[in-house]
Structures are given as structure tokens and as C-alpha cells.
Amino acid sequence: MSYDNDNIFAKILRGEIPSEMVYQDADTFAFMDIMPRAEGHVLVIPKSPARNMLDASPEQLAACLATVQKVSQAMLKAFGAAGITLQQFNEAAGGQEVFHLHYHVLPRHEGIRLNPPGVMGDQDLIKASADKIRTALQA
Numbered sequence: 001m002s003y004d005n006d007n008i009f010a011k012i013l014r015g016e017i018p019s020e021m022v023y024q025d026a027d028t029f030a031f032m033d034i035m036p037r038a039e040g041h042v043l044v045i046p047k048s049p050a051r052n053m054l055d056a057s058p059e060q061l062a063a064c065l066a067t068v069q070k071v072s073q074a075m076l077k078a079f080g081a082a083g084i085t086l087q088q089f090n091e092a093a094g095g096q097e098v099f100h101l102h103y104h105v106l107p108r109h110e111g112i113r114l115n116p117p118g119v120m121g122d123q124d125l126i127k128a129s130a131d132k133i134r135t136a137l138q139a
């Protein structure tokens with residue numbers, strides 16, 4: 001399986017389609033999922049091409065996890081979250097739909113289930129969540 005330069009996250013990285021970015025550094029980019037399974041659902045991706053965890057370099061994986069940790073800690077503050085769920089799918093059989101390596105970072109609260117998959121979020125709410133995460137990252 002090879003990397004497709006026209007996958008949707010590659011287009012986001014090139015600025016060809018919009019995204020609600022919350023954090024970036026030299027190697028990674030973090031932005032809001034448009035179909036949030038929890039308030040504050042963020043995706044963390046490497047800036048360099050990798051189809052998923054199976055073909056990623058150790059450096060890409062390490063950079064992504066460092067950003068996942070940074071964003072997760074900000075989420076605890078931003079949403080008063082009690083925990084974080086991290087999801088990462090590999091190939092269609094593993095549940096992957098977009099073939100650029102990504103980590104789902106989901107703030108969690110006791111007793112609150114994840115939203116069902118595939119439901120578009122309210123853009124204003126997503127923007128408000130992004131504002132809270134960006135503020136927490138700056139603190």
C-alpha cells in the first residue's frame with residue numbers, strides 16, 4: 001500500500017482545504033475533527049507523508065506522540081476532562097478511512113459515552129472547542 005498525495009489530510013497540510021488548527025510544530029499538525037466523537041476531538045498528524053503506523057518512521061511516531069501528549073494535557077485544562085482516549089486505525093480492515101497517519105485525541109468525562117461516528121459537528125461549537133484548547137496550550 002502506498003501513500004496517496006491527494007488524501008484529504010495532505011490537502012489540509014498544503015492549505016488546499018480549510019481546517020481548524022490548534023497546534024503545529026516543525027513535524028506535526030493538530031486540528032479539530034469535523035465529526036467529533038467527543039467535545040474537543042482533535043486529530044494529530046505528521047507533516048511528512050506516512051500512510052499509517054505501519055509505514056511510519058520511529059521519528060514520525062515519536063513526534064506525533066509528543067504532540068498528542070501536549071494536546072492531551074491542554075485538553076484536561078480546557079474541558080476539565082477526567083481522562084483521554086487515544087485512537088489510531090491502520091488500513092481499511094483496521095477502521096482507517098483517511099490514509100495519512102493520524103491519532104484521534106478524545107477528552108473524556110466519567111460516564112459520558114463517545115458520540116456515534118460519522119455525524120458532522122456544529123462548526124461554531126468546534127471553533128469554540130478549538131479556542132479553549134489553544135488558550136490552554138498558551139497558558
Ligand code: AMP
Pocket residue numbers: 008019032033034035036043089095096097098099102
Ligand atoms: P479514520 O481514518 O477512521 O481514523 O477517521 C478519519 C477521521 O477524519 C474521521 O474522524 C473524520 O471525521 C475525520 N475527517 C475527515 N475529513 C476531515 C476534515 N476535512 N477535517 C477534519 N477531520 C476530518
